[in-house]
Amino acid sequence: MASYHAKVFIKLKQGILDPQGKAVENALSSLGFSGMSNVRVGKLIELQVQDADVVAAERSVKNACDKLLANPNIESYNFELSLSDEMK
Numbered sequence: 001m002a003s004y005h006a007k008v009f010i011k012l013k014q015g016i017l018d019p020q021g022k023a024v025e026n027a028l029s030s031l032g033f034s035g036m037s038n039v040r041v042g043k044l045i046e047l048q049v050q051d052a053d054v055v056a057a058e059r060s061v062k063n064a065c066d067k068l069l070a071n072p073n074i075e076s077y078n079f080e081l082s083l084s085d086e087m088k
Helices: 019-030 054-069
Strands: 002-012 043-051 075-083
Touching (some): 002 054, 043 054, 054 075
């Protein structure tokens, strides 16, 4: 078994309203940050995965995203997988 570090990036799909992103955009403007627009807020989930190999680990992370971590109706995701520091 190998240990992998997964970073899962989740964001709202285009066309889905993002009230948190709009609030951040308004706050940036009120603080004097100009030229910043179309702010979208997402999530980063990091986790350790123990699996036989990188292909199995990718499959496990994808299944976790599809079944729990992301809402496929309104969110999209991608992820990065690397060997855990203890394995390098």
